[in-house]
Amino acid sequence: MIQCWRLDDSRQSLVLGSHKDRLAEVVYWGPRLPDDEDLTTLYDAHAIDVTGGMLDSNPELSLCPEATRSFPGQPGLIVRATDGTPMLPKFCFAEAQETTNGLSLVYTDTTNALTYSARFSIHPRTHMIEAQATLEASAPVHLHWLSAPVFPGSQQSDEMIDVAGRWCGEFQLNRTPWSAGIRYRENRTGRTGHEHFPGLIVPCRGATNTQGHAYAFHYGWSGGHRMVAEELPDGRRQIQFGHAARMETEPKTRFETAPLYAVFSDDGINGCGVAFQRHLRDEIVTFPNTERPRPVHYNCWEAIYFNHNLPELKDIADRAAGLGAERFVLDDGWFGNRDDDTQALSDWEVDPRKYPDGLTPLIDHVHGLGMTFGIWFEPEMINPDSDVFRANPHWALGSEDQILGRQQMALNMALPDVRDFLFDRISAVLRDNDIEYIKWDHNRVLPMPDAAQTRGSYELIDRLRAAFPDVEIESCASGGGRIDFGILSRTHRVWLSDSNDALERLKMQHNAAIFLPMAVTGSHVGPRKCHTSGRIMDIRFRAWVAAQRHMGFEMDPRELTDEEAGVLKDVTSWWKTNRDWTYRADILRLDSPDDAIVAEQHLSEGGEKFVVFAGKAATSDQISPRPLPLTRLTPDAKYRIELVNRADAEALSRGDQALKSGPLVLSGGYLMAHGLTLPWSFPDTMWVIEGTLV
Incomplete structure (x- = not known):
């Protein structure tokens, strides 16, 4: 018996089908089909021929391809019993639940006592499809790999585009021709990473930014991912996304992928980009106050670094406000014994040497200028040279002889004691001071990938959001090292790159627009001589590049000439005048x-x-x-x-x-x-x- 299901919006149709109660497969995904399309006939028409040297029938390219079905490519699930014995599941249909814009399919393997579920939803306004897979077992099992529901790769495509990069050089697009075999990318750094943004674009032949058919994917998880784009010997193509392999270190009875966001466009790559922009801005990010315009941002990092001095900071705040800034962010160096980046991380108490009366005098001054106040934290990290590490060395993640990054280690966020400590320290700073904004940084990769680390960080952010619902949070990880829809369901802004070089930013922002809207993408006017590239650029170029996104300044305003200050004021005024409509504009x-x-x-x-x-x-x-x-x-x-x-x-x-x-x-x-x-x-x-x- 053939079973079929479909999800539609005004642009696209997604049709799934199965035979003999086997795992369903996507048999059509593309332009909207007629409402009276016969799905059983479509399922039959989808099947490819059989010829010499092949099996007598073709194994399904299912939502979770199974090795036990003689599937010739990468399986969608690799799992072992607690004694190490490989489990080779063979799933059979159990039930389907359909809603107006959703579909849930459940399959069971009675021999291995496993249950596989695939859930789909389609958003009629943003055109975004969300797909997620769950594996449940009657007894604990070890998970090696679980893909989100598998989508086919278009056979009308000649190439795929994925996203690479580096520190100060994020969002570089790679174009790889389809060919027999695998395009395999895996991020095992424990965070989303500058190097491996979890996205993929599959343009069909002739597609450009503005025309043609294209497909795109994003895996909404902050802990490192694996992507498989494979062309099988018979010509079919599959696309798999999931957590990086072997990230679940303990046997469990339940595993779940992050949401895989997928979209089809009949309007070129821009159609994919607009869908991601709108869906992220309107359905994922939850701003504390959607009626408040996005404020012009000032960050003091490249003005003072660790040299915190109250009179200077007040002077800088005066100048920033005069240029049009509406938010002042105090960056690294306000806490503990933090005079450089080698010490005091996790000692989250105001440094009395620099702030003998606490942060209140600076905050009051900033508020008196009409600006709100923000502050920098790096909660998931610890310096060995810190009071907290000396008291709790067992809180650090990884071995004692691990390679440090920026003289720091990661805290083990899976430990409740660590999360409780961080919640208490951060809460005290937020409770005792009128703070509206957190810049949340993450300046090193993890010593090993571990999904529990990401879940622990999510839990801490969720707890703080619940306790302080009016505080906005920026996701920064040495710039763009943790940008994904998983972290953005908990935060409100991303720091795209530590590079304030306007030329580099121009290109990075352009590529990131395939996934990110203006509302969440921080872009700052940097110093005349860029601190990360050494390039000297005119204030006009720097200002207009920043005005393409959520505008801010990150330089010492005391370096500006009168002419430069005038230009910056004018561009900032233009941005403020237009921000209400550009906030919701499609890039x-x-x-x-x-x-x-x-x-x-x-x-x-x-x-x-x-x-x-x-x-x-x-x-x-x-x-x-x-x-x-x-x-x-x-x-x-x-x-x-x-x-x-x-x-x-x-x-x-x-x-x-x-x-x-x-x-x-x-x-x-x-x-x-x-x-x-x-x-x-x-x-x-x-x-x-x-x-x-x-």
Whole structure:
């Protein structure tokens, strides 16, 4: 008997089917099917032929491919009994539960006393599919690998795009051609990682940012993941995501994957990106006050480092407020005996040498300037040179002779005593001071991967959120080392990278927009000479790159000339004026025919407004920039186009170019087919163009 189920939204259909009570498989995923599609016929039509040298029938590429079904690829489950004996389950259908936008399938293996469940939901507004798998056993078992429900990889695709990176160089896109065998990526650092963002894009042939079919995935877990993208000998393709293998160190009777977020787009990679942006912002992140605008952020780290001095900090706060900052964040160095990064981590008490009257004088001064106050913690870490370590060396995770990272070790977050201690210390700081914001850092990888560590960190954050529901939390891990939908279900902002280099940020932000909206992506105007790259950049470029996301400053404002301060005030004022609609705008990556131009279009809900940021990352191969096509406009509508920063044109831009001279009114059809003709510019500059529906 054939059984079939389907989930639909206005864009896509997901059809699952099974035969003879075996594990279901995805037999269709793509553009929305007619409501009267015969799913049994579709299931039959999906089957591939059998020929010489093959089995007499093809094993299912199921939601959890089973080795016992002669499956020729990577299985979806690897599990052992407590005595080490491999268990080779063979699951059979038990029950299905269907709701309007959800489906749950349950399968049992009576021989091994195992139960496998796969749950799916589809969000009709964001177009996001969430899929999650659970394994239950009657007696404890050792889990080696459990994939979230397996999706097929499109056979209309020539390549896959995954995300790599490094410290100060996050969100680099890798393009790998499909071929027989496996594209296997595993992050075993114990956190999401700069190196392995848990995402995958599968564009179909001919797809670009703005057109064509594309599929995308994100695994919402902060503890390290494994990705398998495999082409089988028969040509079928499978995509698996789950926790990194062997992360469950103890036998248990229940295991669960994190949610796998999956989406199909008929509007290029942007369709995937908009779905992720909207779903994260509106369905996952829970802001304490959704009515409050995102505040302009000031972080003092690159101004003072560990040299905390109250008069200087007050002066810096005065200047930051004068530039337009609305939140002041006190970074590392306020606690314990913390004069450098070698000591005092976990001694979370205010340093009386630096703050003899506590934090109150600084907080009161900041509040008097109209800014809220935030503070830095790194709760999951400990220095061996700290009072807490000397009293509790057994709290450290890993061996005594482990390699340190930044002179620190990780605390064992699986221990209730550790979580209780951290909750008490952090709570005391939040309770005794009027603090609205935490920058939560994580500055080293773990000595070994352990899922219990991530669950312990989640539990602590959840407990603090419950106790202090009005406090916002930023996820920072040496910059972008812990960015995923799992941590963002508990936090409100990410620090994309420790690099404030505007050129590097331009590219990182552009790629991260496939998954992250403006509302959560922190971007700061750094110092004139970047502390991580040594590059010197003009204030205009630095300011406009920061204005593409949740804007802030992270430099010593005392270094600014009057002209630089004026530019920064103007750009900050522009950002504040527009932040209400850009908060909910879709970030659309544009297909630039000029490789030197990194461009994106932020389009408002309803499409009445947009802003184009066209950053020049290098010298163009030709004399003038090629026209830049826009996207998602109404072809027969007219738009008023205005260059916001026309005064930034250099003397070498000496023609009477129309966009420089004044506003233009152009049709959406023209702007999408031909594109905007931009003025000439130097590298490391940005043109900002506003569009308004006439």
